[in-house]
Amino acid sequence: MAYQDDIELMAHLMRRAGFGADRDELEARAAKGYEATVEELLHPETQPAADPYTLLRYQPASLLPGGQPPMGNVNWLYYLVNTQRPLEEKMALFWHHVFATGNSKVDNYDQLLEQIQLFRENGMGNYRSLLSKVSRNPTMIFWLDNQQNHGTAVNENWGRELLELFSLGAGNYTEKDVRECSRAFTGWTFETKIPRAPYGRFPWKFEYRPEDHDDGEKEFLGHKGRFNGEDILDIVVQQPACGKFICRHLYNFFVADEPQVPAWPIESPRDQKAIDTLVGVFRDSKFEMKQVLRVLFNSDFFKNARFQHMKSPAEVVVGTLRFVGGYELPKPGYGELSMNTAYMGQDLLNPPSVEGWHTGKEWINSGSLMARINFMAEKVGDTAAPGVRGIINRLKAKGSLSPDQLVDGCLDLLGPVQVGADTKQQLLSQANEWGQVSWNNGSSEVADEHVGQMLQLIVATREYQFA
Amino acid sequence: MANTDPCVVVLQLTGGNDYVNTIIPYNNPLYRDNRPAVGIPDNNIIHLDQAHGIPDYMAPMKAFWDEGKMAICHGVGWKESPRSHFRAMDIWHTCEPIKVGTEGWLGRVAREFDPHKENVVQVVSMGPSLPRALVCPGVPVACVAGPLERYGFLPQVQGNERTAVLDRFAKMYSPAIGSGPVMDYLSETAIDSLKGEDIIKVAPQKYTSTVEYPNSPIARKLKGIAQAHCADIGSRIFYCDHSTFDTHAGQNPGHSLLWKAVSEGVAAFWADLRAQNHADNVIMLLFSEFGRRVHDNGSGTDHGAGGVAFVIGEKVKGGHFGEMPSMEASKLVQGDLDPNMDFRSVYSTILDKWLGLNPAPIVNGTFEKPAFLN
Numbered sequence: 001m002a003y004q005d006d007i008e009l010m011a012h013l014m015r016r017a018g019f020g021a022d023r024d025e026l027e028a029r030a031a032k033g034y035e036a037t038v039e040e041l042l043h044p045e046t047q048p049a050a051d052p053y054t055l056l057r058y059q060p061a062s063l064l065p066g067g068q069p070p071m072g073n074v075n076w077l078y079y080l081v082n083t084q085r086p087l088e089e090k091m092a093l094f095w096h097h098v099f100a101t102g103n104s105k106v107d108n109y110d111q112l113l114e115q116i117q118l119f120r121e122n123g124m125g126n127y128r129s130l131l132s133k134v135s136r137n138p139t140m141i142f143w144l145d146n147q148q149n150h151g152t153a154v155n156e157n158w159g160r161e162l163l164e165l166f167s168l169g170a171g172n173y174t175e176k177d178v179r180e181c182s183r184a185f186t187g188w189t190f191e192t193k194i195p196r197a198p199y200g201r202f203p204w205k206f207e208y209r210p211e212d213h214d215d216g217e218k219e220f221l222g223h224k225g226r227f228n229g230e231d232i233l234d235i236v237v238q239q240p241a242c243g244k245f246i247c248r249h250l251y252n253f254f255v256a257d258e259p260q261v262p263a264w265p266i267e268s269p270r271d272q273k274a275i276d277t278l279v280g281v282f283r284d285s286k287f288e289m290k291q292v293l294r295v296l297f298n299s300d301f302f303k304n305a306r307f308q309h310m311k312s313p314a315e316v317v318v319g320t321l322r323f324v325g326g327y328e329l330p331k332p333g334y335g336e337l338s339m340n341t342a343y344m345g346q347d348l349l350n351p352p353s354v355e356g357w358h359t360g361k362e363w364i365n366s367g368s369l370m371a372r373i374n375f376m377a378e379k380v381g382d383t384a385a386p387g388v389r390g391i392i393n394r395l396k397a398k399g400s401l402s403p404d405q406l407v408d409g410c411l412d413l414l415g416p417v418q419v420g421a422d423t424k425q426q427l428l429s430q431a432n433e434w435g436q437v438s439w440n441n442g443s444s445e446v447a448d449e450h451v452g453q454m455l456q457l458i459v460a461t462r463e464y465q466f467a
Numbered sequence: 468m469a470n471t472d473p474c475v476v477v478l479q480l481t482g483g484n485d486y487v488n489t490i491i492p493y494n495n496p497l498y499r500d501n502r503p504a505v506g507i508p509d510n511n512i513i514h515l516d517q518a519h520g521i522p523d524y525m526a527p528m529k530a531f532w533d534e535g536k537m538a539i540c541h542g543v544g545w546k547e548s549p550r551s552h553f554r555a556m557d558i559w560h561t562c563e564p565i566k567v568g569t570e571g572w573l574g575r576v577a578r579e580f581d582p583h584k585e586n587v588v589q590v591v592s593m594g595p596s597l598p599r600a601l602v603c604p605g606v607p608v609a610c611v612a613g614p615l616e617r618y619g620f621l622p623q624v625q626g627n628e629r630t631a632v633l634d635r636f637a638k639m640y641s642p643a644i645g646s647g648p649v650m651d652y653l654s655e656t657a658i659d660s661l662k663g664e665d666i667i668k669v670a671p672q673k674y675t676s677t678v679e680y681p682n683s684p685i686a687r688k689l690k691g692i693a694q695a696h697c698a699d700i701g702s703r704i705f706y707c708d709h710s711t712f713d714t715h716a717g718q719n720p721g722h723s724l725l726w727k728a729v730s731e732g733v734a735a736f737w738a739d740l741r742a743q744n745h746a747d748n749v750i751m752l753l754f755s756e757f758g759r760r761v762h763d764n765g766s767g768t769d770h771g772a773g774g775v776a777f778v779i780g781e782k783v784k785g786g787h788f789g790e791m792p793s794m795e796a797s798k799l800v801q802g803d804l805d806p807n808m809d810f811r812s813v814y815s816t817i818l819d820k821w822l823g824l825n826p827a828p829i830v831n832g833t834f835e836k837p838a839f840l841n
Contacts, residue, residue, distance in 0.1 A: 259567070266567050365592075370618065374620065423639050
């Protein structure tokens with residue numbers, strides 16, 4: 001069974017470091033090896049990027065989507081569904097969770113997509129330099145009002161969230177630190193926006209205005225000096241709290257669900273040793289995300305954390321679309337399709353607030369559970385979809401299946417998914433009602449249907465909600 | 468027969484609503500001193516009395532005040548309130564300022580009312596997420612993200628087959644033995660929703676109204692609440708929110724759009740309930756996680772402490788409860804209004820006088836009870 005173990009482990013890696021993979025891909029990757037696959041994921045530049053021209057040919061409005069959904073969502077969904085660099089896109093999603101920036105205020109998907117591009121390009125790079133880029137990102141500046149943070153009138157929004165949500169976590173600084181941090185970022189703004197009329201939107205550009213910067217002495221986290229923003233970032237990343245905070249985010253996103261962020265100062269991590277390991281790499285590598293991720297994916301604590309993570313709506317939608325196939329091109333209906341994460345509680349590019357989304361168990365409530373199950377069931381029930389055909393063809397090769405074989409075959413090819421005995425019993429009693437499923441004597445349509453229905457039941461299980 | 472059990476509607480103003488631009492101490496010179504950039508001009512203030520006004524964009528709220536059906540609770544918050552949205556909201560929801568609470572105050576109410584979960588639609592939340600205030604082990608909450616009509620599992624399966632498939636689904640979610648807290652939570656959520664869907668889905672069929680709601684997200688949510696309430700399906704706790712009141716910058720245009728949507732939505736909601744003769748057993752609480760800093764920052768206001776809450780209803784005794792904390796510089800806490808009414812006081816009155824419950828175990832302590840309900 002060594003081979004099946006490899007497939008299961010590879011499926012786990014691809015669900016977490018990407019958005020899942022079908023059996024052909026899992027087999028190819030398993031043949032290449034686990035560590036080699038991790039390296040490939042960590043080096044997205046070795047794989048072709050998603051082709052933006054195909055997107056624009058079918059959805060030109062997604063180039064500069066403006067402030068109204070769904071064209072901004074269409075744009076990102078296209079990348080998520082088509083990328084051959086799954087970890088690059090997954091890290092963009094990770095940083096979008098952390099540096100949560102939303103259209104509700106920005107009112108400009110052009111700028112939000114530019115920020116996602118920043119995460120794509122730098123998400124696996126150096127955290128210290130990412131912080132620097134985010135501090136200069138006009139979308140972030142506008143989102144947290146730093147253009148209103150003046151030498152003569154301090155606005156604390158960016159300064160506070162930089163410490164609370166982007167680096168240290170609550171409880172690791174004082175109100176005075178917030179104030180001093182904000183002072184250091186006075187004058188960090190963006191060029192005056194060109195009026196939208198008559199030529200439409202123009203990109204926003206960072207600008208530093210020395211005359212608006214408070215150059216006086218500051219006292220920040222025990223350090224004294226005439227600090228500017230970069231000095232603050234240098235101090236921040238050296239704080240032990242910083243590594244702990246970022247690594248706990250990584251653990252929560254990639255390994256296993258943690259309590260919600262506000263509980264972190266009070267509740268210990270579920271695996272302190274794992275966090276310590278990651279923090280050590282973070283510190284020793286001078287904040288290189290790629291090195292932290294390499295250790296994470298190759299660790300036993302990661303490999304053993306199967307199905308310990310509630311799929312986020314983005315993982316549900318993107319994973320399903322990539323799996324069933326046929327959504328590579330934006331086509332009519334893509335706009336509505338792109339809003340499905342929002343129906344499940346995760347409006348991409350528009351998180352509820354700067355705190356981002358509550359994850360894990362909190363993705364689930366009566367309405368969101370209906371939305372996710374209904375979406376997945378509709379997609380996997382389409383027996384004409386390429387991914388579903390792929391499953392049918394593999395099963396069909398056996399000619400005829402007993403109820404047991406049908407259930408096991410579908411569970412295997414959809415994951416492999418592990419289900420509890422009770423769930424298995426229900427799936428089996430459904431299959432028993434159909435009896436032997438056969439493609440041999442002209443009943444192939446019925447057999448196809450039964451596979452589709454079995455897949456629908458499986459995606460509706462409790463177990464399938466976990467990755 | 469209309470349901471006459473007392474009901475509560477909560478409207479959460481997410482993001483930290485600016486207290487002093489909501490209830491304006493227009494005679495207080497400190498107001499002008501502190502609000503050079505975002506002060507509301509005199510001719511845009513509607514006077515409630517000799518001391519307090521509301522901005523004109525909250526005009527629909529004035530009618531509730533004039534009818535004596537709106538209580539204004541001043542200076543709500545708590546000592547040592549954090550300036551973090553996240554944490555502050557959590558504390559409002561769970562009444563646990565020190566540790567991380569797992570039970571919401573309204574979740575506890577629901578458990579008191581219906582310990583055996585006889586009504587799975589007792590609590591209705593409009594929106595895609597489940598507010599912590601409603602969370603309590605064993606308490607079902609119907610979270611309705613879209614129109615009520617679209618609530619339900621596996622809509623693509625119809626006809627005779629539907630009963631069988633939903634039966635299979637129910638069995639998959641009802642394992643004989645527990646398999647961990649998150650799995651159990653999933654089971655419970657699914658089974659309760661399954662029971663609730665037929666009730667929720669048909670509520671709009673029992674509803675006809677001549678009241679036109681404005682076209683805003685909060686008005687749509689309030690309309691959903693009116694539909695569920697007027698259908699007499701036994702729902703008693705309703706939750707909705709509007710955001711984001713986090714007006715660090717561009718406050719004057721921002722705050723006015725937010726409150727215009729809220730005030731108009733609230734006005735339509737009450738007009739609707741009254742027209743349908745379903746208003747008498749409802750009160751509505753509006754709150755925000757904190758107020759904002761007294762002195763503006765040149766374009767908006769930063770996170771503060773003491774805030775304002777409103778309670779509206781036919782049976783509510785209108786007026787001011789508590790008083791606005793001093794704006795004197797020496798009385799401020801880190802530049803913020805020092806809360807002088809614990810938020811759990813507001814809850815305590817509602818629990819005791821309206822819902823007939825002992826507040827102490829629900830809000831984790833004994834607090835004064837401002838007399839906005841008899």
